[in-house]
Amino acid sequence: xxxxxxxxxxxxxxxxxxxxxxxxxxxxxxxxxxxxxxxxxxxxxxxxxxxxxxxxxxxxxxxxxxxxxxxxxxxxxxxxxxxxxxxxxxxxxxxxxxxxxxxxxxxxxxxxxxxxxxxxxxxxxxxxxxxxxxxxxxxxxxxxxxxxxxxxxxxxxxxxxxxxxxxxxxxxxxxxxxxxxxxxxxxxxxxxxxxxxxxxxxxxxxxxxxxxxxxxxxxxxxxxxxxxxxxxxxxxxxxxxxxxxxxxxxxxxxxxxxxxxxxxxxxxxxxxxxxxxxxxxxxxxxxxxxxxxxxxxxxxxxxxxxxxxxxxxxxxxxxxxxxxxxxxxxxxxxxxxxxxxxxxxxxxxxxxxxxxxxxxxxxxxxxxxxxxxxxxxxxxxxxxxxxxxxxxxxxxxxxxxxxxxxxxxxxxxx
Amino acid sequence: xxxxxxxxxxxxxxxxxxxxxxxxxxxxxxxxxxxxxxxxxxxxxxxxxxxxxxxxxxxxxxxxxxxxxxxxxxxxxxxxxxxxxxxxxxxxxxxxxxxxxxxxxxxxxxxxxxxxxxxxxxxxxxxxxxxxxxxxxxxxxxxxxxxxxxxxxxxxxxxxxxxxxxxxxxxxxxxxxxxxxxxxxxxxxxxxxxxxxxx
Numbered sequence: 001x002x003x004x005x006x007x008x009x010x011x012x013x014x015x016x017x018x019x020x021x022x023x024x025x026x027x028x029x030x031x032x033x034x035x036x037x038x039x040x041x042x043x044x045x046x047x048x049x050x051x052x053x054x055x056x057x058x059x060x061x062x063x064x065x066x067x068x069x070x071x072x073x074x075x076x077x078x079x080x081x082x083x084x085x086x087x088x089x090x091x092x093x094x095x096x097x098x099x100x101x102x103x104x105x106x107x108x109x110x111x112x113x114x115x116x117x118x119x120x121x122x123x124x125x126x127x128x129x130x131x132x133x134x135x136x137x138x139x140x141x142x143x144x145x146x147x148x149x150x151x152x153x154x155x156x157x158x159x160x161x162x163x164x165x166x167x168x169x170x171x172x173x174x175x176x177x178x179x180x181x182x183x184x185x186x187x188x189x190x191x192x193x194x195x196x197x198x199x200x201x202x203x204x205x206x207x208x209x210x211x212x213x214x215x216x217x218x219x220x221x222x223x224x225x226x227x228x229x230x231x232x233x234x235x236x237x238x239x240x241x242x243x244x245x246x247x248x249x250x251x252x253x254x255x256x257x258x259x260x261x262x263x264x265x266x267x268x269x270x271x272x273x274x275x276x277x278x279x280x281x282x283x284x285x286x287x288x289x290x291x292x293x294x295x296x297x298x299x300x301x302x303x304x305x306x307x308x309x310x311x312x313x314x315x316x317x318x319x320x321x322x323x324x325x326x327x328x329x330x331x332x333x334x335x336x337x338x339x340x341x342x343x344x345x346x347x348x349x350x351x352x353x354x355x356x357x358x359x360x361x362x363x364x365x366x367x368x369x370x371x372x373x374x375x376x377x378x379x380x381x382x383x384x385x386x387x388x389x390x391x392x393x394x395x396x397x398x399x400x401x402x403x404x405x406x407x408x409x410x411x412x413x414x
Numbered sequence: 415x416x417x418x419x420x421x422x423x424x425x426x427x428x429x430x431x432x433x434x435x436x437x438x439x440x441x442x443x444x445x446x447x448x449x450x451x452x453x454x455x456x457x458x459x460x461x462x463x464x465x466x467x468x469x470x471x472x473x474x475x476x477x478x479x480x481x482x483x484x485x486x487x488x489x490x491x492x493x494x495x496x497x498x499x500x501x502x503x504x505x506x507x508x509x510x511x512x513x514x515x516x517x518x519x520x521x522x523x524x525x526x527x528x529x530x531x532x533x534x535x536x537x538x539x540x541x542x543x544x545x546x547x548x549x550x551x552x553x554x555x556x557x558x559x560x561x562x563x564x565x566x567x568x569x570x571x572x573x574x575x576x577x578x579x580x581x582x583x584x585x586x587x588x589x590x591x592x593x594x595x596x597x598x599x600x601x602x603x604x605x606x607x608x609x610x611x612x613x
Contacts, residue, residue: 020582022583024451024452025583028452275434275473275527275562275565277434277471277473277529277550278529278549278550322431324433324434324473325433326433326434326435326436326473326565326569327433328430328433329430329431329432329433329434331431369552370552370553373527373529373550373552374473374475374526374527374528374529374550374551374552374554374558375527375554375558376558376561376562376565396561397557398557398560398561398564399564402564403564403608403611406564406567406568406571406604406608407605407608407609409571410567410571410601410602410604410605410608411605
């Protein structure tokens with residue numbers, strides 16, 4: 001079991017309810033239950049959930065349904081349901097998908113004007129098959145949760161009836177940064193098309209809007225078409241999943257409409273100011289593989305992991321390290337131009353040192369380390385997979401205005 | 415089958431390096447409580463700051479005023495790094511060969527930036543001592559030192575403010591462990607440190 005991921009999931013759920021719980025503490029609890037007491041991981045997650053919910057006096061968040069959930073007969077808005085509840089909702093089936101298991105009769109997405117949720121109808125429930133585009137009232141279903149994603153379970157005690165409320169349902173889209181696991185609708189532009197990493201995959205890539213970017217995937221299925229890079233789409237009811245802490249949109253369930261407009265996509269640009277607290281090995285001057293499209297860093301013996309010995313390498317500069325603002329440490333990667341401007345050592349000068357100094361490439365590393373380590377800098381760049389790819393950076397200079405402000409701040413209340 | 419959370423983190427790409435805290439010498443000197451998160455051998459050790467934050471790593475900029483080589487078999491270096499509020503005791507041994515060589519090269523006095531890990535010791539006569547095991551040390555200029563004083567003053571004031579209303583585990587623990595300390599002294603300390611920078 002991946003404890004830290006499960007712990008993160010639980011902690012996030014509580015922080016959505018306004019309670020901060022240290023994921024490390026949660027992880028400890030999970031670990032203890034699983035390793036010491038041999039509890040099943042899913043059961044451990046549920047019991048930690050409930051224990052914390054009790055501790056903070058929140059209504060039960062895990063599955064299982066407490067005694068307080070007597071309001072099952074009351075009609076709820078989809079946006080208001082919470083895991084563990086027995087609910088009655090009324091909504092429109094906006095998507096159905098092929099069930100993953102014979103135990104499931106039907107699965108898909110049901111939506112009302114407040115939001116949307118995934119649903120699963122168990123084969124044993126004997127519920128009538130619901131039709132895409134029609135409205136249904138679903139009484140006494142259970143909101144369950146799997147990997148932090150809520151879904152509506154239709155079981156044998158659930159009543160499903162077609163509703164007369166037929167009307168247009170206009171879903172609202174949310175900014176990409178506000179997406180969360182479950183079901184989401186966005187208006188976004190396709191900014192990257194990646195090579196399919198799986199034979200069942202039709203397309204994967206990156207979608208973005210003014211607020212940020214998110215990965216998307218479309219699996220091969222009859223009637224599915226690829227999206228065009230550079231086009232803007234309205235995407236309604238995509239499944240939002242999470243892998244390794246990053247969200248991903250599964251568009252197979254979604255209704256996709258081409259939009260005429262354009263969006264200025266934010267590249268997720270960030271500015272980080274801090275002190276350089278570590279320069280990692282592999283920084284300084286490096287040799288790169290000359291094979292077209294490879295460009296991998298070579299070992300000291302000019303060995304490329306793919307193309308073997310490459311004596312006709314070319315040189316490059318880079319700095320890998322950690323930038324620390326005292327609260328969080330950011331993994332940074334500086335490209336050649338940035339390294340040159342920050343250290344004052346050009347590629348030519350570095351090459352000269354590497355070829356003529358007895359320490360060779362190490363000498364470049366040492367000089368760059370001594371020039372950069374422990375210095376305050378501001379980095380601008382894009383954060384991808386927890387690493388900040390730096391486009392530009394500059395050294396911080398002493399700001400007497402900030403000094404005066406701090407004097408006031410520390411002197412005022414004493 | 416225990417899983418080291420660090421390994422998991424690395425594989426999953428969510429490994430978080432412990433941030434380097436900014437602390438004046440006068441505050442670090444008051445630390446009396448050290449704890450370990452988790453019972454794994456490699457679990458990080460934290461020193462609890464009187465201003466209610468855990469600290470596993472430090473970033474210090476100050477003046478290296480003294481250094482000394484010690485030991486015969488196991489050579490190690492000790493040094494004193496002075497900031498506007500007091501003195502940090504740093505050390506680098508043969509387990510940190512790179513740090514030791516860096517420290518060996520520096521001529522005193524010099525402005526240095528030190529990244530290191532705090533360790534709390536109790537001497538036989540009962541006194542507490544926090545020493546910083548150096549991860550790296552480089553010579554820097556005065557401007558970097560001044561920037562550090564601003565940075566550290568700001569972070570210290572942030573911590574004091576959070577502590578005033580703070581319900582976090584660390585704030586509560588700090589109030590428990592340091593009942594006699596009034597955080598107002600650290601506000602004064604920050605002011606005095608800032609006032610020493612000439613405009």
